[in-house]
Amino acid sequence: MTAESSAESPAGTEMPRIISVDDHVVEPPELWSSRLPAKYRDVGPRIEYLPQGEVVLDGGTYRERPGTEGRNVAWWLYEDHTYSIKRLIAAAGYPYDEVSVEGITYDEMRPGCWQPKARVADMEMNHTDASLCFPNYPRFCGQLFNERQDKELSLLCVKAYNDWMVEEWCGDSGGRLIPLCLVPLWDADLAAAEIRRNAERGVRAVAFSELPTWLGLPSIHSGYWDPFFAACAETGTVVCMHIGSGTRTVSPADDAPDAVTASLIFCNSAASLVDFLYSGVLHRYPDLKLMYAEAQIGWIPYALERADDVWVTHAGWSGAKNNIPEPPSFYYYRQVYGCFFKDSVGMDLLDRVGIDNITFETDYPHTDGTWPNTKEVAARLFGHLDAESVYxxxxxxxxxxxxxxFD
Incomplete structure (x- = not known):
């Protein structure tokens, strides 16, 4: 144990080193071009340096094209899709007022954003032992590959990402970088096969959409996803759902500022949780585990209270008991985990959120993240609790x- 790791919280409880279950990686330039068959290298994901164009955020998706003049920035090109790497997603080390959606180059971000050894070094600066990283360019559950036309290429891209994640990003980190795989969302049987392929090499987490119907995919009520859920349950693979993995965001008006959607984005996760609780999925697969990333936790007690009340008082007409013999909260406490890093309300309601149902995160290298001050943030949020709860x-x-x- 290092001198830093034995630092104490304001209440005197030793603050253990953090295991973060929600960070992010900026994919390196040659991730796909070095792994795809030669015939796909000119149409698969690749980096080119081109002038910055206009950036428009449309309902959670960037609509943009390279410009014709000005300084060059890093662009991902893939079939008809173009996307510039932005300061917003590589914000570590930059003041808030310098973080924008303008494009940058790899030289203009901290190496820890995209280089594994540099990431571990940044984790050392941040009292962090291990980190689970969600993708950036493919979006939070790989929905980019679901949207493209050539599904043979899409499947190769998913597998290439997973190979890179296991072999290079996490490869020689000694377990400090935790693998998180993607699946082909357009085919539940292929998704199940990819879960099993990665489980054989130690992967225990998969990124999935909190609201697959928002991606134009079948609902979790349909039975379509059962092969995928069965594979996850059998292999102990946790279904990890990041805010925004439904692509759409909640907004009361088209002309509302982006601050409105940024404040309401937890509503996606709330909708997903209630959907799962009533779906029967958790009843049919009692070994299946769900984790909601970056959604915070303060909203969970009321969502559970309301769901349980509906299960009782509206059972006659709502179908509340059609798929679940136990109250919805039963399945939450047995199988669901929340994740937070900025939520004092959640700490006030900890007994109802459930001390065994929450995890912590740093969100490196996003602008919301707490790097390099995560230890201090953790101490302020929950350092007053007893040592077992802090741990x-x-x-x-x-x-x-x-x-x-890890111990």
């Missing part, structure tokens, strides 16, 4: 959930 939140629950080789 569970900081790392213990994550170790149990993901089957990590």
């Amino acid at each position: 569970k939140i900081a790392r213990g629950n994550a170790i149990k959930l993901l089957g990590l080789d």
Whole structure:
């Protein structure tokens, strides 16, 4: 244990080193071009340096094209899709007022954003033992590949990402970088096969959409996803759903500022949780585990209270008991984990959120993230609790959930 790791919270409880279950990676330039068959290298994802164009955020998706003049920035090109790498997603080390949606180059971001050894070094600066990283360019559950036309290429891209994640990003990190795989969302049987392929090499987490119908995919009520859920349950693979993985965002008006959707984005996760609780999926697959990333946790107690009340008082007409013999909260406490890093309300309601149902995160390198001050943030949020509770939140629950080789 380092001198830093033995630092104490304001209440005197030792703050364990953090295991973060929600960070992000900026994919390196040659991730796909170095792995795809030669015939796909000119149409698959690749980096080119081109002038910055106009950037428009449309309902959670960037609509943009390279410009014709000005300084060059890094652009991902893939079939008909173009996307510039932005300061917003590589914000670590930059003041808030310098973080924007303008394009940057790889030289203009911290190496820890995209280089594994540099990431581990940044984790050392941040009292962090291990990190689970969601993708950036493919979006939070790989929905980019679901949207493209050539599904043979899309499947190759998913597998290439997973190979890179296991072999290079996490490869020689000694377990400090935790693999998170993608699946082909357009085919539940292929998704199940990819879960099993990666589970054989130690992957215990998969990125999935919190609201697949928002991606034009079948609902979790339909039975379509059962092969995928069965594979996850059988292999102990946690279904990890990041805010925004439904692509759409909640907004009361088309002309509302982006601050409105940024404040309401937890509503996506709330809708997803209630959907799962009533779907019967958790009843049919009692070994299946769900984790909601970056959604915070303060909203969970009321969502559970309302769902349980509907299960009783509206059972006659709502179908509340059609798929679940137990109250919805039963399945939450048994199988669902939340994740937070900025939520004092959640801490006030901890007994109802559930001390065994929460994990912590740093969100590196996003602008919302707490790097390099995560230890201090953690101490302010939950350092006043007893040592066992502090341990569970900081790392213990994550170790149990993901089957990590940490104490």
